[in-house]
Amino acid sequence: MKKHLxxxxxxxxxxxTAGITAAHxxxxxxxxxxxxxxxxxxxxxxxxxxxxPAAKMPFSSDAEDDDSEPELGGTLSADFQCEMGHKxxxxxxxxxxxxxxxxxxxxxxxxxxxxxxxxANRFENRKMxxxxxxxxxxxxxxxxxxxxxxxxxxxNAEQIxxxxxxSAAPAATVAAAxxxx
Numbered sequence: 001m002k003k004h005l006x007x008x009x010x011x012x013x014x015x016x017t018a019g020i021t022a023a024h025x026x027x028x029x030x031x032x033x034x035x036x037x038x039x040x041x042x043x044x045x046x047x048x049x050x051x052x053p054a055a056k057m058p059f060s061s062d063a064e065d066d067d068s069e070p071e072l073g074g075t076l077s078a079d080f081q082c083e084m085g086h087k088x089x090x091x092x093x094x095x096x097x098x099x100x101x102x103x104x105x106x107x108x109x110x111x112x113x114x115x116x117x118x119x120a121n122r123f124e125n126r127k128m129x130x131x132x133x134x135x136x137x138x139x140x141x142x143x144x145x146x147x148x149x150x151x152x153x154x155x156n157a158e159q160i161x162x163x164x165x166x167s168a169a170p171a172a173t174v175a176a177a178x179x180x181x
Contacts, residue, residue: 082151
């Protein structure tokens with residue numbers, strides 16, 4: 001008999017704690033707040049761009065799309081020889097100093113000037129991840145998405161001549177200088 005009373009007391013205690021836990025669970029759960037979904041009207045600019053035919057992009061500062069291939073009519077070009085046999089061509093429009101076009105990897109990319117504190121010419125195409133840094137001695141092409149150099153020691157014909165003259169000048173100066181015995 002004592003076993004039955006003990007069992008009934010345990011069951012009563014179990015149901016009592018279960019009832020208290022269930023009551024707390026009901027008061028803790030609140031209905032989830034409803035989120036309002038607001039639809040925005042499509043932008044006029046995007047609609048106009050979609051309606052426009054996919055023609056070559058003008059080579060001017062008005063164009064904002066880095067994906068399109070620039071129109072190269074009326075531009076000046078310079079061919080660059082780089083380390084490891086890489087070659088690239090850069091086109092500049094004298095009327096637009098904010099943009100250049102660069103041929104790399106069998107494709108022409110449009111790059112936009114980025115201001116620097118050092119005075120180097122820096123151009124970027126953020127969508128493709130291309131960065132061109134030009135200094136008087138050489139140029140450098142980087143892939144900002146992968147964080148690596150694509151081409152280094154890129155020099156055009158003028159830079160190659162200047163480097164050759166600079167390397168020949170110290171040798172001539174040393175040979176012409178009088179020697180002390």
